[in-house]
Amino acid sequence: xxxxxxxxxxxxxVTLDTPLRILIADDDExxxxxxxxxxxxxxxEVHCVADGRLALAAIEDSSFDVLITDWQMPNLDxxxxxxxxxxxxxSNYMHIIMMTTRAAQRTVQEALAVEVDAFLYKPIDQTQxxxxxxxxxxxxxxxxxxxxxxxxxxxAHARTREAYDRIKKDLDAAAxxxxxxxxxxxxxxxxxHAAMFLPCxxxxxxxxxxxxxxxxxxxxxxxxxxxxxxxxxxxxxxxHHQLSALAPATPEELTAxxxxxNELAVRDGGDSYxxxxxxxxxxRDQSAWLLRAGHPFPLILDGDAAIExxxxxxxxxxxxxxxxxxxxxxxxxxxxxxLYSDGIPDCADQSGQHLGQxxxxxxxxxxxxKPLGEFVASLERHLVSNYRGARGFEDDLSLLAIExxxxxxxx
Numbered sequence: 001x002x003x004x005x006x007x008x009x010x011x012x013x014v015t016l017d018t019p020l021r022i023l024i025a026d027d028d029e030x031x032x033x034x035x036x037x038x039x040x041x042x043x044x045e046v047h048c049v050a051d052g053r054l055a056l057a058a059i060e061d062s063s064f065d066v067l068i069t070d071w072q073m074p075n076l077d078x079x080x081x082x083x084x085x086x087x088x089x090x091s092n093y094m095h096i097i098m099m100t101t102r103a104a105q106r107t108v109q110e111a112l113a114v115e116v117d118a119f120l121y122k123p124i125d126q127t128q129x130x131x132x133x134x135x136x137x138x139x140x141x142x143x144x145x146x147x148x149x150x151x152x153x154x155x156a157h158a159r160t161r162e163a164y165d166r167i168k169k170d171l172d173a174a175a176x177x178x179x180x181x182x183x184x185x186x187x188x189x190x191x192x193h194a195a196m197f198l199p200c201x202x203x204x205x206x207x208x209x210x211x212x213x214x215x216x217x218x219x220x221x222x223x224x225x226x227x228x229x230x231x232x233x234x235x236x237x238x239x240h241h242q243l244s245a246l247a248p249a250t251p252e253e254l255t256a257x258x259x260x261x262n263e264l265a266v267r268d269g270g271d272s273y274x275x276x277x278x279x280x281x282x283x284r285d286q287s288a289w290l291l292r293a294g295h296p297f298p299l300i301l302d303g304d305a306a307i308e309x310x311x312x313x314x315x316x317x318x319x320x321x322x323x324x325x326x327x328x329x330x331x332x333x334x335x336x337x338x339l340y341s342d343g344i345p346d347c348a349d350q351s352g353q354h355l356g357q358x359x360x361x362x363x364x365x366x367x368x369x370k371p372l373g374e375f376v377a378s379l380e381r382h383l384v385s386n387y388r389g390a391r392g393f394e395d396d397l398s399l400l401a402i403e404x405x406x407x408x409x410x411x
Contacts, residue, residue: 020137021062024048025055025069025081026099031124035068038129052076052084059090065140068097068120071107083114093143095136099124105246105253109260112242119245138177145170146230171202171230178203178233181240183210187373190283191218191404194376198383198397205232205274206341206398207240213249213280221278222339222400224295226271239274251289251326254280258291258316258324265317273317277339279329286332286404291324296345299361300329301336301368306361336372337402338364343395347387355387376401 022044026032032048039046047062049055053075055067067085071078082096098116100107108119117139120132149167185194193210205225213219221243225236242261248254258278265272275294282288290298292312300307313324331337340360348354355363367378376399383397 018141020044020065020133020140022046022066022068023055023058023064025050025052025067025073025078027051027073028070035124035129038126039133042130042133044133050074052078052081055081056084059085059094063090063092064094065092066095066097066136068099070099071111079110079114082111082116086115093140093147095140097132097136108245112245112260113264118241138180142170142174142177145173168202174230174233175199175202178207178237181237182208185373185376186210187371190216191281191402192372193220193400193402194373195401196376196380196397196399198380198388198393199228199233200343200393200396201229203230203233204228204396204398205236206343206396207236208339208398208400209240209244210400211244211247213247216283217249218281218283219244219247219249219278220281220339220400220402221276222295222341222398223274223276224341224343224396224398225274228396235272235274239276243276243278248278249280251280254278254289254291254326255323258293259322262293262316262322263320266320268317273315275315275342279337281331281402281404283404286330288329288331288337288402288404289326290329291326293324294318296340296342297357299338299340299364300331301338301364302333303368304365306365308357331402331404334403334405336368336375338399339402340399341396343393343397344383344399346395347383347393347397349387350389355383372401372403 022039024032024035024046027050036046036048047058049058051073055069069078069081078098085094085096095117097118097120098111099120099122101122118132118135120128149163149170182195182197186192187194195208197204197206205228206223208222211219223236223239225232225239239261243257246257246260248257277290277292277295277298279288279290290309292298294315297308297310300309309329311325311327313322329337345355345357345360363379363382367375370378379399
């Protein structure tokens with residue numbers, strides 16, 4: 001069942017085609033054997049242990065790219081295993097996946113608090129395992145390549161141009177990964193959404209997602225992390241997965257999720273704060289529950305009117321123990337909900353004139369009669385044509401437009 005895992009002195013470069021070294025920590029021997037067979041078929045090198053203490057011993061002896069750990073194990077459980085690894089990290093980056101049940105919401109919150117990267121929900125099927133493996137492969141590959149390029153920069157100042165070209169190539173790959181986690185537009189059916197994502201650098205600190213919750217309900221959010229570039233992108237990547245994993249489905253869970261993220265950001269300190277708008281849409285009554293944390297006011301487009309939703313609280317991570325209000329929004333009658341980052345109203349044309357809140361509202365109303373996909377595309381064309389300078393935008397621009405209708409065809 002166990003595969004030989006070489007002990008390397010330094011991290012190797014990992015690509016999407018390089019076999020991953022995976023450690024499975026689970027006292028369920030049957031499940032470990034099943035996952036080993038499936039991962040081996042996917043080209044991975046797999047090693048299994050039965051508890052957390054044996055996992056720590058294996059990590060001291062060998063280098064692993066991914067740890068898949070159960071929550072409940074003898075001697076040392078999964079939570080304390082991950083806490084130890086984050087406190088005393090191994091020399092190489094390790095992507096950590098925790099196995100749990102979908103009903104164990106408290107487990108998910110505890111796991112996020114100790115910085116688990118992803119989850120597998122029991123019973124684990126082939127598709128779920130392949131998706132988790134694919135995500136881990138991309139993240140490990142990105143981390144290794146970024147580390148290797150940083151090493152080259154420190155070691156070879158005389159090769160600055162060559163190093164820059166390689167970094168640019170990796171940033172392009174990282175940007176592709178970042179765009180890969182963003183949802184594709186849905187322009188048909190009862191629930192429709194389209195988005196715009198224009199980072200000011202190769203990587204952006206903005207992110208958004210739409211998650212199906214079942215029973216015609218959807219989680220949606222848009223976040224804007226403090227700062228720009230790689231650091232902000234990694235931070236937004238983490239928040240994207242944390243909020244998607246929490247998957248709040250009620251107003252109470254939405255408030256609890258925001259509080260959970262706030263406490264994590266406060267604990268991290270520094271510039272870990274971020275703004276967001278997060279909501280739960282219910283297609284059955286064409287309404288949404290909305291939570292705003294320091295983010296620009298969402299807009300409701302209703303015919304020729306643009307209505308600001310100004311209720312909300314401070315950014316996530318600025319103050320401890322902050323509870324943000326959640327408000328119901330009516331999306332019936334063809335109303336359209338518009339979420340956007342502050343980079344849009346703050347962008348300036350060549351004369352230095354900012355678009356502003358009034359300009360954004362006028363632009364949205366002028367294009368509001370168009371179908372959702374064309375509506376977002378028109379806004380993007382206008383911003384690129386009139387507000388992107390020779391050096392690009394000064395801030396990340398992101399926008400998420402949502403509508404819920406029982407009517408057939410585009411509006």
